[in-house]
Amino acid sequence: MSSYVITGVSRGIGFEFVRQLSENPANVVFGLVRNKAAVDSKVAAEIGRKNIHIIQADTTDPEALKNAAEYVSKKTNGTLDYIIANAALQAKTALVGFDTLSSGPKALEQDLIDHFRVNTIGAVHLFNIFVPLILRGQAKKVIAISTGISDTEMTLKADIFQATAYSISKAALNMAIAKFSAVYREKGVLFMAICPGAVDTGSLQIETEEEGKLAMAMFGKFKEYSPSFQGPTRPEDAVKSVLALVNKATVDSGYAGVFLSHTEGKPYL
Numbered sequence: 001m002s003s004y005v006i007t008g009v010s011r012g013i014g015f016e017f018v019r020q021l022s023e024n025p026a027n028v029v030f031g032l033v034r035n036k037a038a039v040d041s042k043v044a045a046e047i048g049r050k051n052i053h054i055i056q057a058d059t060t061d062p063e064a065l066k067n068a069a070e071y072v073s074k075k076t077n078g079t080l081d082y083i084i085a086n087a088a089l090q091a092k093t094a095l096v097g098f099d100t101l102s103s104g105p106k107a108l109e110q111d112l113i114d115h116f117r118v119n120t121i122g123a124v125h126l127f128n129i130f131v132p133l134i135l136r137g138q139a140k141k142v143i144a145i146s147t148g149i150s151d152t153e154m155t156l157k158a159d160i161f162q163a164t165a166y167s168i169s170k171a172a173l174n175m176a177i178a179k180f181s182a183v184y185r186e187k188g189v190l191f192m193a194i195c196p197g198a199v200d201t202g203s204l205q206i207e208t209e210e211e212g213k214l215a216m217a218m219f220g221k222f223k224e225y226s227p228s229f230q231g232p233t234r235p236e237d238a239v240k241s242v243l244a245l246v247n248k249a250t251v252d253s254g255y256a257g258v259f260l261s262h263t264e265g266k267p268y269l
């Protein structure tokens with residue numbers, strides 16, 4: 001049996017992690033969400049397996065995370081095998097760059113703080129609170145879902161000016177992973193950040209024609225970065241690929257603390 005804690009499982013990639021990992025009845029999957037009632041209903045309707053536990057926990061709330069860890073601990077006898085820090089904020093400010101955002105310094109500051117709070121600090125709290133369970137687990141793997149656009153090389157290759165706060169917060173997340181690894185590698189815990197590629201989850205929730213145009217411009221940048229890029233993949237395929245890497249990677253085989261694409265190579269797309 002393997003046990004998994006995954007954040008942000010209400011939709012998109014997180015929901016798909018729950019679906020795939022719960023396929024093995026010997027696994028127990030704990031999904032952390034902000035609206036338990038809604039996700040319980042969705043899981044019951046679309047997956048319907050008894051080895052899934054949905055727990056109310058906003059990842060920016062350390063008390064909620066502590067309660068979640070207590071719940072998990074009771075179910076697993078104080079152990080945990082895997083953490084997947086998947087929850088993230090990517091606001092629609094991602095569609096434009098600093099030149100546009102500079103017109104509202106206060107709003108820009110708040111946007112940076114909001115992304116940092118969810119994408120970086122939320123993961124840091126999650127890791128600190130659950131690591132005692134991980135240390136008593138078998139697999140001892142802690143994964144952060146990151147993104148290629150947190151890589152300066154990708155950004156500079158096609159002057160990708162979009163996704164400012166998101167990219168900055170994920171670059172900080174990659175460093176947090178390295179710092180956690182620096183503490184826990186010697187205790188046998190793998191900390192690793194993985195980019196799942198571009199995945200069709202509708203996370204930007206495009207509503208207007210103008211937003212559609214800006215999103216197309218961002219995809220144009222992705223194509224400029226990687227001319228073979230054909231558009232986003234399905235969550236099913238992305239999650240399968242990320243999990244293959246999670247299963248393969250170990251502390252002793254050179255993966256401790258690194259940030260990699262799910263393909264292990266570049267380009268990310």
Ligand SMILES: NC(=O)c1ccc[n+]([C@@H]2O[C@H](COP(=O)([O-])OP(=O)(O)OC[C@H]3O[C@@H](n4cnc5c(N)ncnc54)[C@H](OP(=O)(O)O)[C@@H]3O)[C@@H](O)[C@H]2O)c1
Nearest residue numbers: 008010011012013034058059086087088147198199201203
């Ligand atoms: N999609 C892509 O192309 C892509 C590419 C590279 C990396 N990624 C990364 O992959 C991960 C999943 O992406 P996605 O596309 O599936 O995103 P998504 O559809 O926007 O889903 C984000 C999830 O995070 C949850 N969440 C946000 N803030 C939270 C908080 N404070 N506490 C708990 N949960 C919170 C959301 O829950 P609510 O329902 O409550 O809002 C939702 O379940 C993210 O880390 C993202 O950065 C995605």
